[in-house]
Amino acid sequence: MNRRDFIGGLGSAGCLASLALGAKGALSSTGLIKPPRLSPGDTIGLVNPATAAFETMPIDILTESLEALGLRVVKGESYFDRRGYFAGTDEDRAGDINRFFADTSVKALLARGGWGASRVLPLLDYELIRNNPKVVLGYSDVTALLLAIHAKTGLVTFHAPYPPTQKFSADYLRRTVFDAEAVRMENPKEVDDDETVQTEDRIQVLTPGTARGRIFGGNLTVLTTIVGSDYLPDWRGAILFLEDVDEAVYRIDRMLNQLKLAGVLEQIRGFVFGRCTDCPPGGGYGSLTLEDVLDDYIKPLGIPAWRGTMIGHIDRQFTVPLGVEVEIDAGAGVIQMLEPGVA
Numbered sequence: 001m002n003r004r005d006f007i008g009g010l011g012s013a014g015c016l017a018s019l020a021l022g023a024k025g026a027l028s029s030t031g032l033i034k035p036p037r038l039s040p041g042d043t044i045g046l047v048n049p050a051t052a053a054f055e056t057m058p059i060d061i062l063t064e065s066l067e068a069l070g071l072r073v074v075k076g077e078s079y080f081d082r083r084g085y086f087a088g089t090d091e092d093r094a095g096d097i098n099r100f101f102a103d104t105s106v107k108a109l110l111a112r113g114g115w116g117a118s119r120v121l122p123l124l125d126y127e128l129i130r131n132n133p134k135v136v137l138g139y140s141d142v143t144a145l146l147l148a149i150h151a152k153t154g155l156v157t158f159h160a161p162y163p164p165t166q167k168f169s170a171d172y173l174r175r176t177v178f179d180a181e182a183v184r185m186e187n188p189k190e191v192d193d194d195e196t197v198q199t200e201d202r203i204q205v206l207t208p209g210t211a212r213g214r215i216f217g218g219n220l221t222v223l224t225t226i227v228g229s230d231y232l233p234d235w236r237g238a239i240l241f242l243e244d245v246d247e248a249v250y251r252i253d254r255m256l257n258q259l260k261l262a263g264v265l266e267q268i269r270g271f272v273f274g275r276c277t278d279c280p281p282g283g284g285y286g287s288l289t290l291e292d293v294l295d296d297y298i299k300p301l302g303i304p305a306w307r308g309t310m311i312g313h314i315d316r317q318f319t320v321p322l323g324v325e326v327e328i329d330a331g332a333g334v335i336q337m338l339e340p341g342v343a
Helices: 012-024 059-068 090-102 117-122 126-131 140-153 167-178 219-224 248-261 290-299
Strands: 045-049 072-075 106-111 135-138 156-158 185-188 203-206 210-219 239-245 270-277 305-307 320-324 325-329 336-337
Touching: 045 059, 045 090, 059 072, 090 106, 090 117, 090 126, 117 140, 117 219, 117 325, 126 140, 135 140, 135 167, 140 210, 140 219, 140 320, 185 210, 203 290, 210 219, 210 270, 219 239, 219 248, 248 290, 290 305
Parallel strands: 045 072, 045 106, 106 135, 135 156, 210 239, 239 270, 270 305
Antiparallel strands: 156 320, 185 336, 203 305, 210 325, 325 336
């Protein structure tokens, strides 16, 4: 369902902070907080910081997919509330998030998308979140929540599928937040029996090369709505990944231009565009294509960059931990985590 229907070693101070956190997680010398890894039997809280949930069957499917991973599932108090197109008031939606962070029996939060997560950002208790680090998962409109929590607390958050029904997605989620792997993200190389070359899940290299940096990003539309706020990370030397859905190419052009004018693009060290699902050219034959627009904004940066990685509004997705150090190889279309995202 798309958005229109519904983001070297430890120094002495770091060591002391890490010991103080103990079972609550690990704090690196750079201020990065890694939440405790998940284990079968842990409880995950479902929160709905955005669009109202109009039907129960999708939530049943979501619940079953999480139970298949060995998790217990609880829902926020306002999950099925409704105020217009929102799942209750801003205060109620933020309240569910704050309550789950305060509840020691809840080990993770999975947030539903749509529109509205950025409205709750000023209402979150970031000191509470910092002192009770937990795995936070979601994508699309949840981009705002993932980026804001990291920017305000240093907590690693996770751009992850909702729901993780596909085995491909579930496997990457398990390896990242249960097994604490430094995962290698690379599109599968599959050729169908009736084909001579791979036609699905291909990448397109914009500029070859390798780069290292902390990885941040998410949904382009949602990210640009909070540009200029203090809910975004430090982009210097970062690897930026983006995806979107149901946006005409001229809108992608407009949003990338905003990132350029805001000085974001000139600071990054590498660029990954996932999928732009249902993003057709507009204006007839004379329209720019997505390929044209990426050439205009990304190629002049001269940094390693490619498009087509398995991030976005697609069934099979990687789980990407925001804030961890990664190395990318644009020529191969690979994101290699250099450290786990959980403690």
